[in-house]
Amino acid sequence: MRKGMLYLAALVVVSYSVAPLVWQFLTSLKMDYELTRIPPLLPEAPSLAHYIAIFKGRMFLRIIANSALVASCTTILALAVGSLCSFGLAKLEIRYKALILGFVLSISMFPPIATVSPLYLVIRAMSLRDTWLALVITYTTFSLPLSIWILTSFFRELPDEIYRASRVDGCTVFQSFVRIVLPLAAPGFFATAILVFIFSWNEFLYALTFTSTEASRTIPVAIALFPGLYEIPWGEIAAASVIVTAPLVVLVLVFQRRIIEGLTGGAVKG
Amino acid sequence: MRRVETGTWFVMPAILLLAAVTIFPIMDVVYLSLHRKLLIFGISEFTGLQNYRFLLQDERFWRALSNTIYFTGLSVVLEVVLGLALALLMNRAFRGKGLVRALVLVPWAIPTVVSAKMWEWIYNGDFGVLNYLLGTKVNWLGDPFWALHAAIIMDVWKTTPFAAILLLAGLQLIPADLYSAARVDGAGPVRLFRYVTLPLLKPVILIVLIFRSLDAFRVFDAVYVLTGGGPANTTETLSVYAYKVLFQTLQIGYGSALAVTVFVCVGLIATGYILLMGRKAGLR
Numbered sequence: 001m002r003k004g005m006l007y008l009a010a011l012v013v014v015s016y017s018v019a020p021l022v023w024q025f026l027t028s029l030k031m032d033y034e035l036t037r038i039p040p041l042l043p044e045a046p047s048l049a050h051y052i053a054i055f056k057g058r059m060f061l062r063i064i065a066n067s068a069l070v071a072s073c074t075t076i077l078a079l080a081v082g083s084l085c086s087f088g089l090a091k092l093e094i095r096y097k098a099l100i101l102g103f104v105l106s107i108s109m110f111p112p113i114a115t116v117s118p119l120y121l122v123i124r125a126m127s128l129r130d131t132w133l134a135l136v137i138t139y140t141t142f143s144l145p146l147s148i149w150i151l152t153s154f155f156r157e158l159p160d161e162i163y164r165a166s167r168v169d170g171c172t173v174f175q176s177f178v179r180i181v182l183p184l185a186a187p188g189f190f191a192t193a194i195l196v197f198i199f200s201w202n203e204f205l206y207a208l209t210f211t212s213t214e215a216s217r218t219i220p221v222a223i224a225l226f227p228g229l230y231e232i233p234w235g236e237i238a239a240a241s242v243i244v245t246a247p248l249v250v251l252v253l254v255f256q257r258r259i260i261e262g263l264t265g266g267a268v269k270g
Numbered sequence: 271m272r273r274v275e276t277g278t279w280f281v282m283p284a285i286l287l288l289a290a291v292t293i294f295p296i297m298d299v300v301y302l303s304l305h306r307k308l309l310i311f312g313i314s315e316f317t318g319l320q321n322y323r324f325l326l327q328d329e330r331f332w333r334a335l336s337n338t339i340y341f342t343g344l345s346v347v348l349e350v351v352l353g354l355a356l357a358l359l360m361n362r363a364f365r366g367k368g369l370v371r372a373l374v375l376v377p378w379a380i381p382t383v384v385s386a387k388m389w390e391w392i393y394n395g396d397f398g399v400l401n402y403l404l405g406t407k408v409n410w411l412g413d414p415f416w417a418l419h420a421a422i423i424m425d426v427w428k429t430t431p432f433a434a435i436l437l438l439a440g441l442q443l444i445p446a447d448l449y450s451a452a453r454v455d456g457a458g459p460v461r462l463f464r465y466v467t468l469p470l471l472k473p474v475i476l477i478v479l480i481f482r483s484l485d486a487f488r489v490f491d492a493v494y495v496l497t498g499g500g501p502a503n504t505t506e507t508l509s510v511y512a513y514k515v516l517f518q519t520l521q522i523g524y525g526s527a528l529a530v531t532v533f534v535c536v537g538l539i540a541t542g543y544i545l546l547m548g549r550k551a552g553l554r
Contacts, residue, residue, distance in 0.1 A: 006364050013356060014373045020427065021376065023399055024388045038402045081283045088280030100281060107292050109540050111488035113509040114533040117516050117526050118298035119291070141291035144284055173276050202381035204491040205509075209517060220383035224495050234391055241384045248379040256372040259379075263432065264439035 021245065028238035035234055050239035059214050060222070060240065067218040067244075070132050071200040074139040078196045079189065081140065082147030087177050089148070090155035091163050101152070108145035112205045120209050130212045138206050143196040150195070153265050154188025155181065191262030194255055198248065219244045296533065302526035309520045321527035331528065333503060334511040338535075341422055341493075341507060342486040348426045349482055350475060353433025358467075360434065361441045378431035386495035389424040414504040417497050421505055425492050429485070433478045440474030441467070473547075480543045484536055508532045 027035065029046040054060045088094055089101060119138060128134040158181060166176035182189065204220045211217045223244070226237050252259065303321055307314045325331050360371055377385065392400050395409035410416045444467065452466050490509040493499065499506035499514070506514075509532060516525030 003364065006359075006362055009359050010364065010366070010370050013359060014370055016427075017374050017377055017431070020385070020388050020392060021380070023392060027391060036397050038397055038399065041399070041402075081287060084280045085284035088277045092277030092280060094277035094281060100285070104284075104288065106540075107288055109484050109536055110292055110296065111509065111529075111532045111536050113488060113490060113512050114299055114529045115292060115295040116513075117302060117522055117529060118295035120517075121298075121302075121522070122295075137287075138291060141287050144288060148284060173280075177280075198379055202383075204381070204383050204495075205513070220381045220491075223381075223387060224383045234394075237387050238391070241387060245380050245384055248381075249376055252375045252379045253372045256368070256375055259375065260371070260435050260439070263435050 021249075024238045024241050024245075027234060028242050030235060032235055050235040051243070054236050054240050054243075062214050063217055063219055063222045064244070066132065066214075066216055067201055070135045070139065070216075070218060071197050073132070073136045074143065074200040075193050075197045077136065077140040078143045078147050079193055082144050082192070083151050083182065083185075083189065084177075085144075086148050086151035086155050087181060089152050090158075091160065091181065092173070101148075104145045104148050108149075112142070116205060116209055119206070123210055129210060130216045132216050134210045135200075135203075135207060135216065135218070138210070139200045139203060143199055146199075147192050147196060150192045150262050150265050151185070151188055154185045158184050187258065187261065188265065190255075191258040191265065194251060194259055195262045198251070201244075201248070299526045299529055299533075302522055303524075303530045305523040305526075307521070307523040307526075309522055314523075317523070321524050324524065325527055325531065330503060330506070330511065331508075331531075334506050334508045337418060337505060338487060338489070338507040338509075341418065341425070341489060342483055345422045345425045345429075345486050346479060346482045348422070349430050349433045350437075350478055352426065352430045353437050353478065354471075354475075356430065356434035357437035357441055360438050374434065375431050377428050378435075380428070382428065382491040383495050385424060385428050386492055389420070389427075390496055393420050411497055412501050414501055417501060418505045421493050421496050424496060425486065425489065428492070429482065433482060436478050436481075437471065437474055440471050443474075444470045476543065476547060480540065483539055483543070487536055487539060488532060508535070 026041065026043060028050055029048070030043040031045070031047050031049065034043060085104075089097055094100070123129055123134045162184065163176055163181060166180040167173070171179065202220060203218075204224065207218045207221045208224070211221060214222075219240075223237060223240055226233060226240070304316060304318055305314055306317045306320070356374060360367065360374070380388075390411065392398055393410040395401065395407070395412060398410070400410065401407055408416060410420045448466050448470070449462060452462055457465065488509050489507050490513065493505055493507050494510050494513065497505040499510045503511075508528065512525050512528035512532060515521050515528060519525075
């Protein structure tokens, strides 16, 4: 009886979480004339017409490529710069350690709207408008606080002896970082990578401001500004949403443990 | 002495990047806010605190501020309460728990823009599924009362998983002995929750409140895409208003003053929580 209640509660919670997404998926399979009719809830003859329509003209492909490239470059850069900094903070002697960590954490509280206008002016002055580079630099910086916070807590958990032993064996500081500490902190590294990737894949405000054509436009901007001649093309928006959400859902289902470790490692333990 | 130097090299790239892309712009935005700057006409003149004086008389600013406070307060409270319920559920042992946890995380991972578009379609007054399910005919996003609440409901849906995951981690840190000891003393589930779970979870609840309040106060995507601030600015939050002034009417000076205000408010909220935490820690 009590088990039954538990499963019922779990069912309610899961439906609440995924129902809007399922509805979007159903919408994407409906023909246009079905969209202006409710009931029925289910599509009468599921059709891929909207998916075919958005891939016409290759523009959407280009936009997906932009998003994938920007998110991947950001992830690599943020991990490189962030792990160096975290290693320094966790294992090396540095003055003002607490101050640096506090500084990094306080930056994560900066509202994006406060930095968007000066950054826009700088990017315009450097003719970096509508380029990947502008987005990658901005995203890397804004994902640093989270990366540093998570990685530092992971590096701290590694025993100091391992690092010291490698130094005694003749490794330089950098060698022992790359060969000994990094492989041992791989789970933390991975957790951080997923979070940074999701952040860059989803970011909207900077992307909306810095991009202007399909040369650098990313998925969220494209979906927000979906062109419609006469009315909002709900079917195509739904199809596009399903396509950009699918990889994230897969990421979450496969790596939920890592994601949860990353989210909580930075906040609750720290 | 040598090692101090090596450590500095490791930290330097991150610090430099953060300084160039966050600290410098923050100083610059304050500087910009002291100017009348209109990009299209190439006008830029120093006007001191003129923008801030204007801001104090700007009704649209006060409206946006009160919208933002209302949005933040209501959504954060709902997220923590629902998040706690979710966390308590996920903390129980049952088959398929891993799958439930993963599915609950899905809304958190979806781009905010996508979830805004999704809900815009659900809320649609003519063909939306919400009206169908409730048997109503409400134009949710066109109604001054409902539009802001519609945005809040969407935000709660999207960010409750984050609160739940942090709270779940907090629940798992509570030693099981405490529960068995309290049970031996004859405490039922309600008293267990009231006298064991809640007090021990307090620090984590506070962390969730900080994270969520700071995030909700700067809300942009959710509102901008769902309602664009409408109808008649009833859902316009500070970030949305600042964005429109900056990049739609291109008043960089006044827009920067609004942006600085958001920054100051967020700073005040953060300071408030830190003081609150400090006092709690001091009392113990």
